[in-house]
Amino acid sequence: MHLWFGTLRQWHWISSALCLVGMLLFAVTGFTLNHSAQIEASPVISERQAQLPDALLRPLQAQPPSAGLPLSLRDWLETELAVELNDRTAEWSDGELYIALPRPGGDAWLSLDLSTGEVIHEATDRGWVSYLNDLHKGRNTGSVWSLFIDAFAVACVVFSLTGLLLLRRHAGARPTTWPLVGLGLVVPLLLALLFIH
Secondary structure, three states, X not given: OHHHHHHHHHHHHHHHHHHHHHHHXXXXXXXXXXXXXXXXXXXEEEEEEEEOOHHHHHHHXXXXXXXOOOHHHHHHHHHHHOOOOOOOOEEEEOOEEEEEXXXXXXXXXXXXXXXXXXXXXXXXXOOHHHHHHHHHHOOOOHHHHHHHHHHHHHHHHHHHHHHHHHHHHHHHHOOOHHHHHHHHHHHHHHHHHHHOO
C-alpha cells in the first residue's frame, strides 16, 4: 500500500511539474479571452509589393495553373517576400493567384495578378495578447502545437486524477475535503443550468 501511495505521489508531482507553465498560461489566456471586448488591440498592418519577373510571368500567362503552386514561383515568392508557403493552398481564379496565410495573433495573404505580374503581400499583427489567445484555442497553430495541446490535456487529466486519489487518501484527517470537491462540481453546474441559455 505504501509503495502504491509513493507511486501515486510521484505521478502527481511529475504531472504537476509538466503542467505548471501550461496551466498558468491557460488560466491567463482564459481570462483574456473572457474579457476580449474590454482588452483593446491595435492591429499593425504592413503591405509589401513586388513585380514578378517576366521569365516567371510569361509561362503562367501562357498556361495558368488550375491548382497548386509551381516550384519556381513558390521559391521566388518565399525569397522576395520573406514568407513560408510550404503546403499552403494556392487558389487560382480569373487570372489571379490568392494564398491565405493565417497565423496565431494575426493574419496575412498574398495575391498575384497574372495580367500585370503585380504581387501584393499584406500582413496583420494583432499583438501578443491575440497571439497567446490563439495558442489557447489552437487557432492557426499547426499540427505540432495541436499534438502538444493533446499531450498537455493528458498530463492535466493525470494531475487531476492523482490529486483526487491523494485527496481520498487524506480526506479522513480533513473533514472539509469532500464538501469542497462537491462545491467545485455544483457551482459550475448550477451556473450553467441557471444562467447559460
